[in-house]
Amino acid sequence: MGGNLQTSSEGAVHPEIRLEGVSLVYEAGGSQVLALDDLHCRFAAGRVTAIIGPSGCGKSTMLQITRGFMPASRGTLSFVGPDGQPMPRPPRMATVWQSFNLFPWRTIEDNVAFGLEMAGMPAAQRRVRAHEALRMVDLGGFERKYPGQLSGGMRQRVGMARALVMDPEVLLLDEPFGALDAQTRLVLQEQLAAMVERTGKTVLLITHSIEEAVLLADTVYVLTARPGRVAAEVQIDLPKPRSIASTHDARYAGYFERIYGLLKSEVLRSMHGEAGGQA
Amino acid sequence: MRDRTPEGDVALRPVRTGTAPADRITGWIAVAVFLLAWELLCRALDVSSLYLPRPTQVAVALYDLFVHKQALSDLAVTLYRIFGGFAIGMVFGVALGLAMAVSRRLQSIADVFIAALYPLPKITLIPLLIIWLGTGGPFMLTISALGALFPVIINTLLGVRQCDPGLVMTARDLGASERQIVRHVLLPAAIPSVFAGARLGLGVSIILVVAAEMVVGKLGLGARLYLAGQVLETETVFAVLVVLAALGIAVTKALDAVDALTGKWRA
């Protein structure tokens, strides 16, 4: 099997990402919404960091700031290299989306090759790379199909192949399995865990599944209801590689309950906030 | 292997979808009955062919038109005007629609003009265009292009606006430049809508070209129609109408075929 998906290419730097005092205000129709409030986070180099929080607390906003799509209203975003210095260039990043976001008019191989095509790679070369990436996610033989002909789980595997073929130094996942059924999700979580373990990329995983956070992450940040602040940072010390069997580890239940307790109060708070209006 | 029903080995009856051959035959039989009734009633009531010629007379006129009166060159001229103008309208319409969808400033400028020009029946522009351009080829192509332009602009704009913003963000994430986003995301996303606009636009182009030919009265099917009407050659009027109807059907079928081709990913 191909090289660049197994291990990152030469010269790849897996940075530590730092958000320091990041706030974000959305301005929509004259009114202002504080989405993130004085956020401090570190996403360790080559590790998986999970972000979990009630819906609408600003998780996707945080991902977009990290990706550089949106400047923070206050605070700084920095990428720190292995030498402890800020990177001279922004790292290569790629995102996997909850709603897959495949281009419906492109074949599967042309979806996977999209980024390579934009970068000007010749057609023959990018086809080889796309096919290799598709085999990695067990989708060999589906190259000429269209997204509309695939199931949800298959589409998200295409989404993963499309991000991984770019050989990103930072992989961003925004609730990647949120739209999938429970069984498909378990299988993809295991595959993702194995892939991340092999490549040593810096991974930011946004999720609303506690199980997913504990199974995949080294560090879990629990966010408060809007405006998003860090409610707690939980280090997950479970042996790797992890699988569904890890849920039987005695420590698993402890992590799960700890995060659940934090989340529950935040979810209740956000529900009261909605019910009580602007009280 | 055939499925077995509880009653035993009964033939499976597939569910019919779309138009089955039997339905089409029924349709053709109805047409034949209609033509026959028309023919017989005209004969029985002795209707003057000045008012309503019989189908057989129309058929003779149609034959005459193409074999003795060089109607083929009129058909060619009309087709050239329709499709030449339509092509110009498409190119400008898609380009303007895309540009408006991408540039907010351009859109606010163009919005005003479109709001003013869109509701205006384009047919009313014929006298003005004749003053400016005369009655020759440029006039015909312009009026045809104007017919296609507005539906294409508006549908291109709508198509781009309806593009999932998630796809634009995805393309940006994968390193696409703004230009590449227009070319590889916004344009393909708008294709089905552009196509709907082209369908509308082509219809308007046909109407405008035929109407303009009737006004100018020199060349083309519209001119034939008008001149035949002037000298009360009612069979010829009907014959030209038959040709125009056939043209309409052919265009619709051709568009359906292209639609099926571009829509193969909509599985």
Ligand SMILES: Nc1ncnc2c1ncn2[C@@H]1O[C@H](COP(=O)(O)OP(=O)(O)O)[C@@H](O)[C@H]1O
């Ligand atoms: N473009 C926007 N304009 C205005 N408000 C927004 C915008 N995007 C998100 N928001 C608001 O900011 C908050 C955080 O959104 P988001 O980051 O998508 O939350 P999450 O991903 O955690 O569900 C939500 O309350 C949402 O309504």
Ligand SMILES: [Mg+2]
């Ligand atoms: Mg979100």
